[in-house]
Amino acid sequence: MGFYPAIDHEDRCIQCFSKIQHPQERYCSASCQQKAYRQRKFDELRKRAGIPATKLCRFCGAVFMVTSLKQDACSDVEDEDGETEASYECIEAREAYEDARDDALAAVAKARRNAVCAGPDCDKPAGWSGNGRPRKFCTNRCKTREMRARKAGA
Incomplete structure (x- = not known):
């Protein structure tokens, strides 16, 4: 040593x-x-x-000691036993925030799954593979019809 x-x-x-x-x-x-x-x-x-040694918890507003650069809530702080020292109100507020976030993500996924084709006179589902954004048209045929209708109108 x-x-x-x-x-x-x-x-x-x-x-x-x-x-x-x-x-x-x-x-x-x-x-x-x-x-x-x-x-x-x-x-x-x-x-x-430029990160201060203490921060305000974004859920309950309490002051806590920062132990990592990305820490933004006092419910992230753990003592030597692995137990959190956060207040009951902070934990409840964090759970409510996470529930609301999960509901919003579920609503976005539902909207993606239920996307409707943007082709003229077509109400079929456009489809979504589960990754990225959903398709705009159900088939290439609908895509071509929409493009031709747009050019003819312009």
């Missing part, structure tokens, strides 16, 4: 504060050293990106 001058000797790990076996070191183990390194790198990235 490296030798540090006597003035920098610590009796406790500067990451987890447990007792250190060898006083010439700063960390009790390689994992604590790695954790501290990652935290320093994260802090540097956060400062460079």
Whole structure:
């Protein structure tokens, strides 16, 4: 782990504060050293990106400590046991938001599945493969008829 001058000797790990076996070191183990390194790198990235150390939760409005660059809600924060520390109101608001988003996505998918052909005098379903946007015409024949009608009208 490296030798540090006597003035920098610590009796406790500067990451987890447990007792250190060898006083010439700063960390009790390689994992604590790695954790501290990652935290320093994260802090540097956060400062460079202009992200504050604390943010307001977009669901409940509470202030929380930022632990990742993309974190925007206090319900994303987990303690060492893997449990979230968010309030009940925040979790409820997040679930309501996710339910509304799922309903909107389902409505869009339903509209895509039920798309009607844009050809002249055609009410057949245009069809949708499940990827991307739905077809505009049910067949190439309808597409050609619509193009010819558009040119004749112009």
